[in-house]
Amino acid sequence: MADVAAPPPLPQPDLLAAIPRLRRYARVLTGDTNRADDLVQDTLARAWEKRRLWAAGSDLRAWLFTIMHNVFVNQRALARREKLHVSLDDGGEGHEAWQIPVRATQYARVELTELMEHVGRLPVDQREVLLLAAVEELRYEEIAVVLAIPVGTVMSRLSRARAKLRNAFADAPAGAGGLKVVK
């Protein structure tokens, strides 16, 4: 217990408060509820391992997002490499497929169900930028740090994500989503 060399613990209340947001980010990344929680678990374990690197007082949530993104990217690369050798995976191309059942969240408004379907069809890079900017409301510069990409790339991904959603709604058959056009 009296491990003198151990770095100080991460602040528990902040860590707990971040979990729901980590789970949400993980679901947007993996598109799968179970895999999302595994990713959160791995992220938390990694955060404790690497806690020396967290600058106390800085935004813990953003730091955890960074770790989660890295863990996700590494795991995905590993899975891809394995797929070259092993071809018995059940999900086929499903690694990034959006499997979060819309029925799990009963939305009161039809547009939300539709929106989630469209978001699920975005490439994962665009999904995460959209989540971090529009939902988590991180600044573009912070997103660039989390994803380790230039700010310009953040903006172009965001812009492409928005364009795709705009087109998806525009292409929707009039019967399905047409009501929202009437103002």
Next chain:
Amino acid sequence: MNPLPVTDADLDAYVDGQLLPSRVAAVEDALVRDPALAASVADARRRNADLRDALDPWLAEPIPDRLLAAASGPTTGPSARSPETMRRWLVPLTAVVATLMVGLGAGWFARDMQLERAGTPTTFTRQAALTHALYAADANRPVEVWAPEEKRLVAWLSKRLGFPVSAPDLNSTGFALVGGRLVAGHQNPTALFMYENADKQRLSLQVRKQPVDGGEVAFRYALENGVGVFYWIEDNCSYALSGNVDRAQLLAVGRVVYGQLAALEASVAK
């Protein structure tokens, strides 16, 4: 003076409220002149709000125990995975997992079990602190049943715990009952009563039956990741009073709780 033309990046930043103040006038000017542009910006803003409406409900979902455990500190052993993942990784990882189980994991779990058996409820204080931090931070729903329904709350918790519990009256210390909830315990379910003072500081009292007869344990204090916990064991029940208040204040409240429970005990015995 001609401002730079409005770009997609400007529009996105405007939608997300991140546009440099020096560019706002140029963008707003363009929106006034171009109704189609204005419509698309309004659309994107509405979509931001819709995304939040769609994704915010996820935040309210209960957190699985394995994630609470992962948040509580560094893990040295294997931890529980979702059943689906277990299946996927089982074959290649069996050897690794087995080694870890024997080498590291067992040591860690054995430590907890040993301490628990020795009557030092470290697990309880750690769990109490975690549970307190989780619910006390929840502004809107720290409790399941609110104080105005105290009778129902006490009846429910007594039924679930299998012995009569009551919510001590801490008004003399400035803390009023907020309400309570049932929380998962190490072996037995735990009752949690939440209190709050005028400064919005929160305390929680957690009560559960001792799995094994640990005897009497006088007041002990532990600081678990910034949350102070006073715990004691009496009549085969463990009590933990947790809060982000200083030790002296927590102890003062602890004494009031202890005194009331003792008085209650005496009146029941009569």
